[in-house]
Amino acid sequence: MAGIHDVAKMAGVSASTVSNVINGRAGKMRAETRQRVLEAIEALKFTPNSAARQLKSGHNTTIGLIIPSVANPFWGAIAHQIEQATRKRGYRLLICNAERDPEVEQSYAETLIGSGVMGVILGSSPLNFDHLKDLIARGLQVAAFDQRARESGSGVACSVSVDQELGGLLSAQHLIGHGHRRIGILTGPVRTNSRIGRVEGVRIAHARAGIPFDESLLWQGGGVSGFGDMQGAELGRIGVRELLSRENPPSAIVCGNDMFAIGAYAGARDLGVSIPEELSIVGFDDIALSELVFPPLTTIRQPTAAMAEMVVDLLIHCLEEVGAPREDNFVNIRPQLIVRGSTGPARRRPNRE
């Protein structure tokens, strides 16, 4: 492996000059010298050793992304968009899978900080950031994605999120507007701020319409320890079957995300229940698939491309200008209800009682 000195020797200059060439300080030398150095770099296939580089400069241009699961297309798409946004700004992205497990998250964050990363985007929407407090104290900048980091006490530098509560509200209002009175919820464990917000929105919609929300219709799948991110669709399938087998089943279901909804399609089919005639379903996220399944899924759209650009912008800003976080570092975006074919008027319910 060629080092900067080899290049310097070949070009007949000092290592410092080579360093200057590499780092674009073109004004510091003659064009001719620069050319010679460039040729030597080319000839020796020299790549600056980033370990050494960041050892000296103390930081690097990599940011980390910690998400629940790349296996969920929503997070896959997000990762993809964040990666693009990151690359456009001259940074690189390190993607980590943490399954929402605080320990794994912490371990990855430590790994990241150890490799010089100073900024991390966290997609898991945890209830608190205690597990990262030490890291934050050591200078790690954390951007929360998927929840608004309200109390500045958390130490989070910035956040970008859809207004989860509004999303839940919109989906439930849409259903209520169609005459649905018993609305179920299918979600992973309601132990993250994003899910809490969504469920709360559904409750508020009920309250506003003067309809009681039956807590027994809140189905949470994903086990005691897990969060059901990997197997969202499978859980949706199971959950819907369970809800529909009840005494007094719901006529509509709000899903924690689109994968749950797609699983719910399968579960409803298993039972011979047709959508939207007998059961209305609303998703959340608006992944690309939502439009392709049948019936096309009514869902809450998160403008992920714009959000990706935004977090990356905010985080890099926090990284480069070490000012105190301002209030507008915490962005809340209005989600949008996309009405497609999976929701319809509530049919007269065969009154069993």
Next chain:
Amino acid sequence: MAGIHDVAKMAGVSASTVSNVINGRAGKMRAETRQRVLEAIEALKFTPNSAARQLKSGHNTTIGLIIPSVANPFWGAIAHQIEQATRKRGYRLLICNAERDPEVEQSYAETLIGSGVMGVILGSSPLNFDHLKDLIARGLQVAAFDQRARESGSGVACSVSVDQELGGLLSAQHLIGHGHRRIGILTGPVRTNSRIGRVEGVRIAHARAGIPFDESLLWQGGGVSGFGDMQGAELGRIGVRELLSRENPPSAIVCGNDMFAIGAYAGARDLGVSIPEELSIVGFDDIALSELVFPPLTTIRQPTAAMAEMVVDLLIHCLEEVGAPREDNFVNIRPQLIVRGSTGPARRRPNRE
């Protein structure tokens, strides 16, 4: 940020001893000393700086994964499984999105090598590895995933892949067995070895059955420059509409992957064509979604979990034992036909001629 010296000072030992503690050379010191060091590490929240560490040792325990697109659930799942396998072996994984673009691939590979990564798993199945030749010459170990690296001239260290040709063969044979005589193919540009293999398999099945393969039914979407990995489903939708609008449309379609197939479902629906009664569809990959869509998708299963373990094993082996690559570093796995509901007997075709 605490360094090793701060820890050393606090524990009243030298930096060397701290280093020994960190690196598990427990025999080198008294248990009591070790304990003191450990406590100091804890108190100072010390994380070894991996940049400095790998500067000295020259390498690190990170491997890279370069895939076409995390936005495709197949690759998302693969990334997830490779990440798990990697972590189990004490390595970390750097995931990169390269869209099959040789230039982006090369740039990421350079970035990776610059950050000390010595092994990369490549999922893009390119026709050749010329763009990585220089990097390989500089010591980068490349594992090909999704294609068998036949000629050792490529410099690839190992490979794990499903037998693509066999996959194509199985899917086409299944359809031919159901009486289909006009079989279409829906795929991204046939400019990667994996796709070439799959298509070739379909051709072979035709040849064996003595049926001519109509080349005009090979639909390739994804543009001249792109590879159609991000928008597979969208392309499948467009492609199927195009094929079905022909004079003499196919009665069955083999799809390049499951996302194409799912898109094809939507396209067929757009045209009011029912699956499998009027059109049979076979996918490739067997992603989790395949079982959930309706009708459940007949597809070719790639045993991704096992394959992920295998590549990681092989690559780490190549990394650690610097022996010459043996023949069994190149694994070819038999894919499996999973028959579900999207394929059925060919109906009598309304003979338009």
Next chain:
DNA sequence: GATCTATGGTGTATCGTAACACCAACTGAT
């Protein structure tokens, strides 16, 4: 009592780069 050998450490060079303080040579003005 002298020497040997574990045991349990320490001191320091080293990795490849960047930052920073220099400096040589030339130009043009006085």
Next chain:
DNA sequence: ATCAGTTGGTGTTACGATACACCATAGATC
């Protein structure tokens, strides 16, 4: 002729962890 300013560099040091050679002390052996 002298000086200031500019251009185009050079030399040295520091970054943080590690490997390796080295060393101090205690107890064992002759």
